[in-house]
Amino acid sequence: MRILLAEDDDTLATALQTTLQRAGFAVDRARDGPEARFLGQEGLHDAVILDLGLPGCSGLEVLRAWRAAGVRLPVLILTARDAWHEKVDGFNAGADDYLTKPFHPEELVARLTALLRRAHGLPPGPLRAGSLTLDEGRQEAQRADGSSIPLTAMEFRLLRLFMLHPGQVLAKAWLEERLYDEGHALGSNVLEVYINRLRAKLGRDSIQTRRGQGYVFLPGEGA
Numbered sequence: 001m002r003i004l005l006a007e008d009d010d011t012l013a014t015a016l017q018t019t020l021q022r023a024g025f026a027v028d029r030a031r032d033g034p035e036a037r038f039l040g041q042e043g044l045h046d047a048v049i050l051d052l053g054l055p056g057c058s059g060l061e062v063l064r065a066w067r068a069a070g071v072r073l074p075v076l077i078l079t080a081r082d083a084w085h086e087k088v089d090g091f092n093a094g095a096d097d098y099l100t101k102p103f104h105p106e107e108l109v110a111r112l113t114a115l116l117r118r119a120h121g122l123p124p125g126p127l128r129a130g131s132l133t134l135d136e137g138r139q140e141a142q143r144a145d146g147s148s149i150p151l152t153a154m155e156f157r158l159l160r161l162f163m164l165h166p167g168q169v170l171a172k173a174w175l176e177e178r179l180y181d182e183g184h185a186l187g188s189n190v191l192e193v194y195i196n197r198l199r200a201k202l203g204r205d206s207i208q209t210r211r212g213q214g215y216v217f218l219p220g221e222g223a
Contacts, residue, residue, distance in 0.1 A: 006036035019105040026181040033057030067094035129163040130219025162217035171214040
């Protein structure tokens, strides 16, 4: 999944990028309000972590502009301010959650994960699809019988996307956009390599290729 991080503090942004990447997210960075506003309207991201104190225009102004333009991205606000009325302003502008600095990185990841679950209409708790459960802390899958399926970092990212959209046709370009940030170039067959690796672990029929359309994850067939 691909996250937009709008934060002007280089030290904090670098630490957050590392935390998020370790948690299996691709991360793009915006350093000011105008850049954040532009990137958030591109349709490439699954959620936004938005600092209120951005230069150029504030995070609150960016959020209001997104909502006015119909951008429905889940937004987690970061702020050093803890006045209750500022939180109310953020929620009224369209924020989905709030985190006050300083905070623990683990709390940020937990809140972001919960936010993404709600955005997909899923209940709280572990991500499940068919007989599979995804342990996002350990980055491994578990079958109904309790046996574990070890995953590489990219296999974990890919399986999480499939488990969030079971039975749906996902285009190759769409998958690639959410697996990689703007700093990574893709080879033509890289995605197919990872899909074949997942098939070897989950079952040949767990991921079907729809020629000219993309891929479909069917957890009940082989997984």
